[in-house]
Amino acid sequence: MNTKRGAMMMELVIAMGLLSTVFSLALPTYVAMYKLQARSHQRLERLQQANALLRRLRLDLQSARTASVATNQLTLTKPDGEVISFVHRPGGEVKRRASGRTTVVADAIPKLTFAQPTASLVRVTVGLFDRPRTVVETQVALRNATVVGRATVVVGRASCPTAR
């Protein structure tokens, strides 16, 4: 009787020891995976914010007559005289001001810059992540601008020699 009890106790101790070893080895993997998934969700949310911001910018730019560009600020004038401005703050916040009302259109955009290659074209660059380096770049033509581009349409192949 005593021998059987001792054997069961030993059995339980060995089983518990083996299981705890297995779980303690697996735990760091679970934590790492959980963190990776959480980061992935955060990045997806940032991508969605960037998409919504660029859609808003495109709509406003297309309806504008003139655009004035600073590094992190864009001011647009519509044909009816309404002024719309976008400002990017260092914390990642992007504010849109129109008709005296200010709204936050995004709050997790690390980099946002504006440039104006031609009078009727505004280039928007959104820097999202460092690794892998992700930059979303787009250009919007002001449809109501008085400046009209050239008529030539170049059709052919273009490649990027520096792309990996």
Added chain:
Amino acid sequence: MRTKGSSLMSAVVGLTLVATATMWLAQAVAASLRAERHARERLVATQWLAGALDELRATGRIRVAPPQSLRAARLVTKRKSAGDRVSQVSLTLRWREVNGAARQAELVGTVTAP
């Protein structure tokens, strides 16, 4: 003998449980990372194409280089139809995924001569 057999059985059951849980978790993480990569590439490609079409409309040329964050990205432009003033143009951006698989995004638009 009995002790050894039962402990071994417990270890096998435990290991099977841990392996199954790890496999499920790994699949979920891989799917999440894949979704993120696809969303990132799609956003970069579609925004770049929209910008290229607007540049073509505004200046008659596409000068901006294909996005650096897409592997081996290249642009193929085709004139689908041409009228007196309005041309229909198709812009296709092709690139490769990390595993080498080819991907592409296409944008068709009209370009009007002034």
